[in-house]
Amino acid sequence: MAAPELTLEQAGGFTLPTLWLRAKPGGPLVLIAQPLFEEQNRCRRFLAQLGRALSERGIATAMPDLPAAGDHPDLGPFSFAQAQSALAAFSAATAPALTVSLRAGALLVETTAPHTAIAPIERGERILSGLLRTHAVMEKERTGKPFTRKAAEAAWSRNETLTLAGYPITAETAAALTRAQSTAGTSLGAASLSLPPLWNQAEPVDAAAAASAAADAIAETLS
Amino acid sequence: MSSAAQAHPPLDVEETVRACLADVLSLGAVRVAAMDRDTPLFGALPELDSMAVAGLLTELEDRLDIIIDDDEVDGDIFADLGALIDFAALKAGG
Numbered sequence: 001m002a003a004p005e006l007t008l009e010q011a012g013g014f015t016l017p018t019l020w021l022r023a024k025p026g027g028p029l030v031l032i033a034q035p036l037f038e039e040q041n042r043c044r045r046f047l048a049q050l051g052r053a054l055s056e057r058g059i060a061t062a063m064p065d066l067p068a069a070g071d072h073p074d075l076g077p078f079s080f081a082q083a084q085s086a087l088a089a090f091s092a093a094t095a096p097a098l099t100v101s102l103r104a105g106a107l108l109v110e111t112t113a114p115h116t117a118i119a120p121i122e123r124g125e126r127i128l129s130g131l132l133r134t135h136a137v138m139e140k141e142r143t144g145k146p147f148t149r150k151a152a153e154a155a156w157s158r159n160e161t162l163t164l165a166g167y168p169i170t171a172e173t174a175a176a177l178t179r180a181q182s183t184a185g186t187s188l189g190a191a192s193l194s195l196p197p198l199w200n201q202a203e204p205v206d207a208a209a210a211a212s213a214a215a216d217a218i219a220e221t222l223s
Numbered sequence: 224m225s226s227a228a229q230a231h232p233p234l235d236v237e238e239t240v241r242a243c244l245a246d247v248l249s250l251g252a253v254r255v256a257a258m259d260r261d262t263p264l265f266g267a268l269p270e271l272d273s274m275a276v277a278g279l280l281t282e283l284e285d286r287l288d289i290i291i292d293d294d295e296v297d298g299d300i301f302a303d304l305g306a307l308i309d310f311a312a313l314k315a316g317g
Contacts, residue, residue, distance in 0.1 A: 126284075134277040136293055141273045149293070196246050197285075200278035202270065203249045 002055065004048075009064060012089025016064040017071040021051040023060040028097035028222050030054060032063040033087060033105030036078075036127060037167045039199040040070060043102055046198055046207045050100075053208075053215035059222065064090050066108070077161055077168035080124075080176035084108050097222055100214075103127075103199055106182035116221055117184030118214055119195060124180030131164040138165070188217055236287065236312045240304075243282045248275055260305030265298055276301065289314040 002022040009018045032047060034040050051061040066083040068076035087108045091099065098114045104127045106120035121127055132152055139147040155162050156171035163169070169177075190197065195210035245255040248270040265271055271279070280291050291314060300310040 126281075130277070130281050133280060133293055134274065137273045137277045197278075197282050200247050200282045201249060202247075202272075202275050202278070205249055 004051070009062075009090065009093070011093040012085065014067060014086040014089055015073075016066065016086060016090055017073075018062055018064040018090075019051075020063075021055045021061045023055045024058045027058045027060055029060045029062060029094060030218065030222075031087075031091055031094065031096035031099045032061055033099055033101035033108050034063065034065075034070065035103035035105055035199060036069070036083075036107075037104075037131065038165060039103050039127075042199050042201065042204050045204065046195075046211055047102060049208045049211035050214055053212045054218060057215055057219045059215075059219060062090075062094055062096065077170050078173060079170065080108075080173045080180065084110075098218065100218055101182075101184070106184050107177075107180040109182070109184070111183045115184045116186040116188060116218055117182060118188045118193070119190040119197075119199075120182050120184055120187055122182045124177035128169075128174060128177040131167065131169065134165040135162075186221060188214055193217075236315050237308050239286050240283065240308050240311050243279060243286060244304075247279045247282050258304050260303065260308070262304045264303055264307060265301035271301065283311055287311060287315045 005020045005022070007018050007020060009016045032051070034047065035043050047063060051063065054061050064087070065072040066086045067074045068078040069083065088110050091110065091113060098116060099109050100116050100118065101109050101120065102118045104121045104124070106115075106117040106122070107124050107127075109115045109117075129149075132147075132149055136147040139145065152162055152164075152174075156174045159171045161168050161170045162174075193210045193213045195207055195214070196205050198204045198207060241255045241258070244250060244258075245252050248268065250268075250270060265276070280296065283289070284291055289311075300306050
């Protein structure tokens with residue numbers, strides 16, 4: 001199996017650090033849309049295992065880090081709209097046979113793209129409420145006072161940026177997440193893959209078997 | 224909450240709560256199977272810190288298809304396994 005290669009890809013004015021796993025010449029390319037915020041870190045090993053499993057089935061993968069996420073040099077704050085544009089530009093430049101998303105990655109994929117979503121977050125509101133909840137729990141512990149959704153919305157209405165669970169969330173991105181919905185063609189639920197909830201785990205477990213099951217389903221879609 | 228719901232939460236809700244605890248806290252199925260309704264959770268399980276509470280609630284929402292308003296969440300629902308199961312059953316309409 002080929003070793004992973006890290007390149008800087010230029011697409012639509014964006015420069016995206018991209019991890020490639022090449023497979024057989026002329027084989028299909030899958031574009032990976034990663035989860036957002038802390039879930040990206042927690043799912044990183046699973047996506048490496050998925051890329052490897054796809055490569056063993058003759059399918060190449062490209063996994064870009066979108067602006068202000070992962071290894072991307074833009075330090076942020078993260079912009080949901082910009083991440084969507086960068087993914088679309090990358091897709092236009094590389095013409096993948098399929099985009100495979102994980103969790104909130106599903107929200108970034110263009111509706112017209114062939115798309116398989118693994119354990120998708122179908123509404124962006126879910127990821128926003130998860131960030132707010134984590135922040136509220138930590139604030140309660142730190143200050144003894146509750147932090148409410150209302151307080152967050154008031155800050156965003158003043159165009160302030162709130163740091164939630166370590167991630168700066170602008171008013172614009174909060175609004176975009178509230179509106180975002182995924183429209184995946186095919187959805188592979190966590191239960192169907194026996195995929196543990198890596199994105200909610202304090203200590204992620206090995207999920208190589210689930211990566212292999214997902215690779216089988218993706219290979220079937222492409223065959 | 225009706226007393227009937229408290230006395231007999233649906234088995235699938237209880238199983239889902241146990242599975243969420245096992246998966247989110249990486250406790251392992253054997254440890255969770257050994258718990259009963261009186262087993263204390265918050266303060267007794269070192270794995271269940273404040274960050275894990277947020278993850279656990281989110282996972283319960285996903286698996287039971289419920290929305291948990293953060294105003295409803297206080298320490299009481301994590302007091303013991305029975306309290307968490309009853310809370311989840313109430314939210315799931317059980």
